[in-house]
Amino acid sequence: MEFVSHGDKETQKLAQILGREIVKSSAQKKKAVVIGLEGELGAGKTTFVKGFAKGLGIKQKVSSPTFVLMKVYNFKTKGEKEPKFLFHFDCYRLKDHRDLTALGAQEFFADARNIVLVEWSDRVEKVLPSRYIKIHIDHLDNKTRKITVRK
Template sequence: MNITTQSAQETRAVAHLFAREVLAGLKIGKKATVIALSGLLGAGKTTFAQGFARGLGVREKIQSPTFVLVKEYKIPTSFKRFYHLDCYRLESRKEAATLGLKEILADPHNLVLIEWAEKIKKTLPKKIITVRLSARNEKTRNISFN
């Protein structure tokens, strides 16, 4: 499915609805559920993450965890925790291990959204949901889901 948004507000709204769909359609499995965000710098990944977190019921301000790399939020859903990772600054998969990623991904009660997921693709489970974002201009974004 492909969607075009005309503003950051629309991108957040699409992500909010997507989060609600994920919650309604997914059953807790044997491992964490992973949403991989892909796109160039400025494509709207953090904006999407903000809307997604709101759709999960997160009320805290959502900022890109670029400098801390991972943020954890408790969520009032069948999943217990939402992790927001930003792998932009990671230089290697070994660095991902220092984040406790293996443990995060092993817990089926975790919902994990990863910006720049392609940097740690080999570390991720085979079954993930990928969302690709691209900027057409300053305000317009293309969002594709698989």
Template structure:
């Protein structure tokens, strides 16, 4: 469990975590899916921004709510990081139609991906079994967040 007392602290945690995930992606040669669950405003996007910036992405990282997902190239690597926000989708079929299965399971020899998903409960049945779950909760005061990497 991690108790964050500011957005900056949440992003620092994300930076540390992203280094571990990138190493794991390189070692395992597999795509890693990270599901971020938690209520509105609990810090999921803040975490994702810290995570993606730490992978050397310079561009602004907006909340992708209106586009469902955004794709960023990881610096100096043939890897991509995807940021999904499924708040607006109703059924997992909408995501399957966007080519989700190829993203989480790219063909052998092709690039590996890191896939971060906000509101992952909506597609729980099509998520890989080894998905890493991170749970976000509001704490006792306005700036506290309780973050659990499961």
């Protein structure tokens, strides 16, 4: 699927809708849903995660985990009492995929309660599950981005 966004609000709106759909379709999954975000510096990866979190009903302010490497938020889905978790990784400062493993990523990938969003996923592809949703953001101009979603 391919989308063109004309501003950060539009990217967030798209991410919000995708977030809701992905949560709905993940109900029967036995492992986490993993979403890789690719695109150069300032492409809009964090902006996308902000909208995605909103779609899940997360009210907390989502900010970039560039320095802390990982953030976790909880959310609830309709009809379920137990909370679920949104993990937000930023791999920009990692040396390589082994650093992601060291952060406990495999454990998070194995848990069906989790949705794991990974910025700079192309740097750690080796340790991502064989099936993940890949989102690539291309910078077309100042305000315009091409967003490609691949399963």
